Amino acid sequence: MGPRPAVRPDGRDLRRRAGGAGSARRRPDPRRRRRRADRRAPAAGGQPARAAAGRLRPQCPARHRPRLPAFPAPMRWLHDPVAYEVAGEDALSITAGPKTDPFCDPGGPDRFDNAPALVGRLDGDFTLSARVRLDLLSTYDAGVMLLYASPDHWAKFYLELSPQGRPTVVTVVNRGVSDDCNAFTVEGDDVRLRISRIGSAYAFHVAADSDFWQLIRYFALDGDPEAGFHAQSPTGEGCTVRFEDIRHSAERLADLRSGV
Numbered sequence: 001m002g003p004r005p006a007v008r009p010d011g012r013d014l015r016r017r018a019g020g021a022g023s024a025r026r027r028p029d030p031r032r033r034r035r036r037a038d039r040r041a042p043a044a045g046g047q048p049a050r051a052a053a054g055r056l057r058p059q060c061p062a063r064h065r066p067r068l069p070a071f072p073a074p075m076r077w078l079h080d081p082v083a084y085e086v087a088g089e090d091a092l093s094i095t096a097g098p099k100t101d102p103f104c105d106p107g108g109p110d111r112f113d114n115a116p117a118l119v120g121r122l123d124g125d126f127t128l129s130a131r132v133r134l135d136l137l138s139t140y141d142a143g144v145m146l147l148y149a150s151p152d153h154w155a156k157f158y159l160e161l162s163p164q165g166r167p168t169v170v171t172v173v174n175r176g177v178s179d180d181c182n183a184f185t186v187e188g189d190d191v192r193l194r195i196s197r198i199g200s201a202y203a204f205h206v207a208a209d210s211d212f213w214q215l216i217r218y219f220a221l222d223g224d225p226e227a228g229f230h231a232q233s234p235t236g237e238g239c240t241v242r243f244e245d246i247r248h249s250a251e252r253l254a255d256l257r258s259g260v
Helices: 030-040
Strands: 075-079 081-087 090-097 102-104 111-114 117-120 126-134 140-151 154-161 167-175 180-187 191-198 199-209 214-220 226-232 237-248
Touching: 075 126, 090 117, 090 226, 102 167, 117 140, 126 140, 126 154, 126 226, 140 191, 140 237, 154 191, 154 199, 154 226, 167 191, 167 199, 167 214, 226 237
Parallel strands: none
Antiparallel strands: 075 117, 081 090, 090 237, 102 111, 117 226, 126 191, 126 237, 140 154, 140 226, 154 167, 167 180, 191 199, 199 214
16 A cells, blocks of 8 residues: 555645644643643542632531541531641540531521531440530630530530620520520639430539539430530630540449439
8 A cells, every 4th residue: 555645635734643744743731731630639538629720629627527536436527617636535626716606596586507516426325524625715605515416406515605704504405496504603624514315315414623423404305416526606706625535435324413
């Protein structure tokens, strides 16, 4: 077979296509190669990165599922924290952003559900406790232990800065709307909160500057709530809560009022 003609019947030059002498091969555009790589490569947290300029978004810590060794179940974020840290086996810090709170006003239309919380499902009876520390800077800043079944069914137990500027132990149980119950103020910084499940009921206890666990609330909650930790700053510019000495037990609490 003779050599292929350099010109097609329609007059187009074949040498550029064939790469022969005199061809001008197109050099690859590095920008296209970079865009293709961006589409293929997952960003931090396993999510695809957005390649268009100005649309890349930092991966939020909530895309991660932290492992807290003292908590014997997988955990998930309900809302994005500004930051968090797991320290050692039994300590966790959570930073809430400004104007963050879960609360449904029983006397008005206000509903808030934007505070970061790390929760997981604990089966059967249990107790879950932690020492709660935070810098109480703004009214209602709080470090919270949480039970969460749904946006309408949850309960929180927390150390909060009251409108009078006093650290105060508070509980809220939300069944469509929230109640709001202040227990007492505390003087020292050694405050431990504990959640217990006893069959179909739940209990909140506090130990403040002692080893005596005082019963604060005993109640029922619809659904199968997850338990965990939460930070809020409803009127402030954010706060960081440190949960230390986190402990879990799968034993049933024998006596609600014994102080043990």
